Amino acid sequence: MKRIAVVPGSFDPVTLGHLDVIERAAHIFDELHVLVVHNPGKTALLPVAQRVSLIEKSVTDAKLAGDIRVTSWSVGLLVDYCTEVGASVLVKGVRSQVDVAYETPMAIVNRNLAGVETVFMLPDPAHAHVSSSLVRQVASLGGDVGPYVPNAVAEFLQKPRG
Numbered sequence: 001m002k003r004i005a006v007v008p009g010s011f012d013p014v015t016l017g018h019l020d021v022i023e024r025a026a027h028i029f030d031e032l033h034v035l036v037v038h039n040p041g042k043t044a045l046l047p048v049a050q051r052v053s054l055i056e057k058s059v060t061d062a063k064l065a066g067d068i069r070v071t072s073w074s075v076g077l078l079v080d081y082c083t084e085v086g087a088s089v090l091v092k093g094v095r096s097q098v099d100v101a102y103e104t105p106m107a108i109v110n111r112n113l114a115g116v117e118t119v120f121m122l123p124d125p126a127h128a129h130v131s132s133s134l135v136r137q138v139a140s141l142g143g144d145v146g147p148y149v150p151n152a153v154a155e156f157l158q159k160p161r162g
């Protein structure tokens with residue numbers, strides 16, 4: 001049986017930390033769905049479709065191995081998507097105890113809702129300080145986000161948008 005996992009997140013925008021987790025997870029699972037989910041608790045910078053396209057480009061540019069599919073989900077629960085595609089595992093990158101504390105209740109609720117397990121993955125410590133919110137802030141103030149995001153994202157954020 002195929003081992004199918006989902007890496008969910010806001011990805012607003014995708015960072016090198018996310019890409020690292022995607023690469024590691026793609027080595028473990030037969031099929032990996034990178035799923036952009038709108039988080040109503042956050043003010044978005046990029047439209048969901050743009051986030052999907054930047055992840056697709058970043059995965060292609062980095063030549064990541066494995067069966068990696070990028071899409072979005074806007075109706076219902078995250079576990080509904082898992083059921084729809086036959087995924088039994090969610091993969092979440094955790095950089096610190098703060099991330100573990102934030103992710104733990106969601107992991108338990110997702111398991112209770114649909115028996116979907118969550119695997120916490122440690123990214124490369126080189127990316128431990130990188131977050132999308134930090135990238136959004138640096139980009140909005142005109143700083144260089146190049147060290148934190150894939151090239152496709154840096155190019156996109158540095159392009160003037162009206």
Ligand code: PNS
Binds near residue numbers: 010011037038076079
């Ligand atoms: O990158 P983020 O913002 O930390 O990702 C959070 C996300 C989108 C994965 C989280 O908000 C989520 O799981 N949303 C789906 C809604 C849902 O299913 N909620 C109930 C179980 S937690």
